[in-house]
Structure formats: C-alpha cells, structure tokens
Amino acid sequence: MTSGALPSNPFVAAGMIEDPRLFVGRKDELHAIASRMQGDQPTSINIVGEKHIGKSSLLHYFVLTWQQRVLNNSSSYVVIYLPLRGVDCQTETGFYEAVAEGLLSHVQGWQQRSLQNCWKTKPLNRQAFSDAVKQWKQQGKLPVLCLDDFESLLKHPDKFDNGFYDNLRSLMDSNALMLVVASRKQLDVYANEHRFVSSFFNIGHTIYLNELTTDEAIELSRLPTRSTNGAALSVDEQNNAQQWGSRHPYKLQLAGYYLWEARQQGKAIKWAKQQFEQQLADSKQQQLNWRSHLYFIFVDLPKRLGSFTKFTGETLGDFGSWIIGMAIIVMVILALAGVLHWSQVWDFVRDKLGIK
Numbered sequence: 001m002t003s004g005a006l007p008s009n010p011f012v013a014a015g016m017i018e019d020p021r022l023f024v025g026r027k028d029e030l031h032a033i034a035s036r037m038q039g040d041q042p043t044s045i046n047i048v049g050e051k052h053i054g055k056s057s058l059l060h061y062f063v064l065t066w067q068q069r070v071l072n073n074s075s076s077y078v079v080i081y082l083p084l085r086g087v088d089c090q091t092e093t094g095f096y097e098a099v100a101e102g103l104l105s106h107v108q109g110w111q112q113r114s115l116q117n118c119w120k121t122k123p124l125n126r127q128a129f130s131d132a133v134k135q136w137k138q139q140g141k142l143p144v145l146c147l148d149d150f151e152s153l154l155k156h157p158d159k160f161d162n163g164f165y166d167n168l169r170s171l172m173d174s175n176a177l178m179l180v181v182a183s184r185k186q187l188d189v190y191a192n193e194h195r196f197v198s199s200f201f202n203i204g205h206t207i208y209l210n211e212l213t214t215d216e217a218i219e220l221s222r223l224p225t226r227s228t229n230g231a232a233l234s235v236d237e238q239n240n241a242q243q244w245g246s247r248h249p250y251k252l253q254l255a256g257y258y259l260w261e262a263r264q265q266g267k268a269i270k271w272a273k274q275q276f277e278q279q280l281a282d283s284k285q286q287q288l289n290w291r292s293h294l295y296f297i298f299v300d301l302p303k304r305l306g307s308f309t310k311f312t313g314e315t316l317g318d319f320g321s322w323i324i325g326m327a328i329i330v331m332v333i334l335a336l337a338g339v340l341h342w343s344q345v346w347d348f349v350r351d352k353l354g355i356k
Helices: 027-037 055-068 092-105 109-119 126-138 162-173 187-194 214-221 235-245 249-264 269-306 316-336 342-353
Strands: 045-048 077-083 142-148 178-183 205-208
Touching (some): 027 045, 027 055, 027 178, 027 205, 045 055, 055 178, 077 092, 092 109, 092 126, 092 142, 109 126, 126 142, 162 178, 178 187, 214 235, 214 249, 235 269, 249 269, 316 342
Parallel strands (some): 045 178, 045 205, 077 142, 142 178
C-alpha cells in the first residue's frame, strides 16, 4: 500500500493510478478476478478494453489489494504486475527473468531459500521456466501473473512464437500458473490477425472493461486531497467534471485535473474546459495521424502513382503489376517493423502470384 500524504491534485490525467487510495470502482471486476484464483482449478482471465479505460490501473490495484479478497489460503498465491511494454520483455528469456524477479520479490524471507533455487538455472529458457513453475506447484505456490499491454508481445513474433504460447497454456492447464492478461481486443482476435494456432489464445474467461457506473463516476469526482478534509473539488466543480467526462474514467480524471488546476491558478472554469477539450482533441489527432499514415501508404499512394501512367505510357496491366510489387515491398517493411506477421506477407504474395 502507498503511504504518506495524498497528492495535492488527486486526479491522474494520464498513465496508471499507482496510489490505491485514489482508485475508484471496478468492484465486480476485482471480485471476478479473485474468485477465479481460488479453487482447485484457477481460471486465467483476459481483461479487454479500449485505450484509457483503466486496464493498467485495475491490474495494478488488484496486485496491491488481492489479499483483501482472497482470505482463505492467501499464502498459496504470489501475485505480480508485469508491464510487457518494458524493454526486459522483448525476448522470451527476458520475459522469464522478469517474471522470476517479480515472483521472488513477493516471497517472504523465510520461504525465500526453498522457492528461489529453481529459478537459478542459466539461461532461464522455456524448459527451465516450466520446471520452476511446476516446482512451485509442488510446494503449494500458484504464480498469478497480471500481464499488461499484451500487444507488446505481438510486435516480436519471432521471439514469442506458438511454442512460447503453448508452453504457457500447458502450465495453465496443469493448474500451475494463472494469467490475467490485459489487451485492447480479445486474444482470439489477435490469434486470427497474426495467424497463431496456439490454444493459449482461447483463454478461460473474458472480462470486458467498460465505462464506470453512475455512482462510481460520482465517487471519482469526489476524490480527496491532502489539503482538504473532504473532496478536492467543490460541488459545482464536481458537477462540471461529471458533465464533461460523463462516465468515462479517463475523461473524468482529465476534467477533474484541469478544474482543480484552474482554481489553484485563479483561472475561470472556461479555461479548464478549453484545456480539457484540447487534450481530448490532441489525443484524437494522434490516432487520426496514425490512421492517415496508413491511408496514405495503402490507398492514397497507389492512386498517386497510378496517375503517372499518362506520362509513362505504361498499360494499366503493367502498371497494376508494379503497384502490386510496391505493395509487397511495403508489407515487407511492415513485417520487419513487427506490424505484420511474415505469414501475412507470404499469403499475399502467393495470392497475387497464383501459388496454391
């Protein structure tokens, strides 16, 4: 648990909520995760939700507070939060080492020696990781890995292949490992997009993270601060936050942040509204910029190149073949960047060349 004084501005306008005292709502989701930990057959979970809906904050908060929900045999579990976007998780061995470090940091001192020896194998490869997890099961310990930003693994398909996912699924099926995986889409959708055949992607249970309830939204607008006995915002400011942000957690946090800043700086509510809307517009523009780049590569560029046919005198068929060649080159570049899987490039080439 985080101790000490609350921050002056309790609203988190970007990033993960790290102070558990400032986390609001999600009681049903937290209960669902905890309930699937217990029993002879723990069930792995896929937390699915859009960007800024609170997936990271939910996982982090659960790791800090799970013992309040799992009262029976809590010593049987070791629960860790692991952000997969970190540089340590860009290789399979790096992933295993990050998991090992996280697990051992949560083991009590008197248990350390009996539980750490199995993780000392170097290199800590797939087999060594599997053996270590199974040894923990024999000693009555279930590792629960809360994996955030799953999409990061998909950027490295050459590092994390079907064999990697199959091994995780095998450990899950033998009740030696439980995963709580946060992603923007369901895992089976990613399996289809990236041509994975591992049964890992058919994970046991899916929880869809949506907007807050009305009561949760009201509670969020009433967050306290270290300098007041009650809410950081006035009643009127709370109403504005709820009106601007509706029930969306990120928008509510953003509205609360600028409303508090406006009062501290002696600025009008109008200024807070402008800052709030500008931040939302910037966020949308970033998404539009990325989409516009993709549109230029796949739609606009071929059209512009096609306009050169009237100058070159090439026939439409010849030039069409050239465009297909350009498309292949672009797909190769995207595959090298990890955006596409090589199997998608090969399928495109085979289709255009008529190879069965």
